[in-house]
Amino acid sequence: MSKKSYHVAVVGATGAVGLKIIDLLEQETQIDIKEVTLLSSKRSAGKTISFKGREITIQEAKQTSFEEVDIAFFSAGGEVSKQFVSYAVASGAVVIDNTSEYRMSAEVPLVVPEVNAHTLTEHKGIISVPNCSALQMVTALQPIRKSFGLERIIISTYQAVSGTGIHAIDELKHQAMKMLAGEEAKASIMPAKNDKKHYPIAFNVLPQVDLFTENDYTFEEVKMIQETKKIFEDPNLKMAATCVRVPVVTGHSESVYIELERIATVDEIRKVLSSAPGVILQDSPSKQLYPTPLYAAGRTDTFVGRIRKDPDNPYGFHLWIVSDNLLKGAAWNSIQIAVTMVEKDII
The missing domain is CATH 3.40.50.720 (NAD(P)-binding Rossmann-like Domain)
Known part of the structure; x- marks a missing residue:
């Protein structure tokens, strides 16, 4: 030191x-x-x-x-x-x-x-x-990639409003109070402050994070793809992303589908993740144990659960990844x- x-x-x-x-x-x-x-x-x-x-x-x-x-x-x-x-x-x-x-x-x-x-x-x-969504994902996937190789990633995010800043948090809270009072909720930030239209985020889900690019992916989705390939030093990695904003204050959640280079079991993946730095495994369906953003908020780790083998692809697995986007992200x-x-x- x-x-x-x-x-x-x-x-x-x-x-x-x-x-x-x-x-x-x-x-x-x-x-x-x-x-x-x-x-x-x-x-x-x-x-x-x-x-x-x-x-x-x-x-x-x-x-x-x-x-x-x-x-x-x-x-x-x-x-x-x-x-x-x-x-x-x-x-x-x-x-x-x-x-x-x-x-x-x-x-x-x-x-x-x-x-x-x-x-x-x-x-x-x-x-x-890196982008907060890419960051927590690569933290969770790196030990799997190191052990079994990684061919493809398909990700859908459920991103908290704090990723846009303090004003977005205030707008979510203000909209929620207005709606609960039966009043109109005005929007000026979501889904992208510089875009033409704005929609309420309270009690809503917006399939747009950042502006759209020419290929109809948003900049957030493009960033996730490009940054993941750079971090993994793998320009040939197959990847697609759909980024969604949800009415959560802090904590991004991600549904991630991966295809490995080598066949593995759920138990083998759990074992690899259980000793991975910066990762906490929360995966016990019988006990309803899985990560949630409310639990992850204020914690610096990346939480992984809902690990399932794809029923049609022996190389495919589904995971649920959650982290505090302001902390680890x-x-x-x-x-x-x-x-x-x-x-x-x-x-």
């Missing part, structure tokens, strides 16, 4: 993921933090956040904000990353970016520590955190990356 101490910055300190990162840094014991800089938009500058018993004033993010910063966590959206990441790297900081801005860049490692920590040594100042994975880099002494 390195004996260094680090100056850490959090960009997007007042956002849903930024607040989780700050909370995790406060609890972190493997990184010796000598100083914390909290950065946000001009609108939030001047507010304070408590960190280890002292109040830290949030500053407006500027090009000069990263002098003497060692680790910079970015979670303020792609435009902010595009504007400031290069200045952070030029100042000598290692950037751990939670946006989609650099994920598919050939020179930027896309990292889930349980899956491909070895790529961290290839970084050139930026490490990207973003903030916790970011902290894991930083801890791994400190352990390897590559910061």
Whole structure:
């Protein structure tokens, strides 16, 4: 373990993921933090956040904000990353970016520590955190892939509104109260803030996450496919995705169908998952034990259950995967990356 101490910055300190990162840094014991800089938009500058018993004033993010910063966590959206990441790297900081801005860049490692920590040594100042849905899926599938090979993935997601941010959570709650009171529920965020139409998410299910692309897949679905192939370093992996938004505050759920390269049994897959890092097996149908987002919320692990062999394909299996999209899906994975880099002494 390195004996260094680090100056850490959090960009997007007042956002849903930024607040989780700050909370995790406060609890972190493997990184010796000598100083914390909290950065946000001009609108939030001047507010304070408590960190280890002292109040830290949030500053407006500027090009000069990263002098003497060692680790910079970015979670303020792609435009902010595009504007400031290069200045952070030029100042000598290692950037751990939670946006989609650099994920598919050939020179930027896309990292889930349980899956491909070895790529961290290839970084050139930026490490990207995958899409939250892809992240929890690859965490669960990696031990299966390692043991039995992986030919195909077909995934349907059930994604919580917190993946869109704090305002989406507020809108869900407001709509629910309006509907329960028999009043009209107005929508301005879901399914995609920048799209032409908006629909209520309370008591509803929306088969659209992000904008549609030219091939009628959404950007979320395209990201899941492309990022999974990059993380697994397997461009020939067969994959399709349908991403759906559901009226859950926190915790993404996924119905995943996989085809293996070698025949396996349900018990063999359970055994592999039971000892996998970052994975908790919850799979006992007779006891109605399976993962739910309400249980996963606030936990850093990825939960797997409902493991079934496909009745028509000896290589096919169905799984149910659940994780807290703000923790393992973003903030916790970011902290894991930083801890791994400190352990390897590559910061």
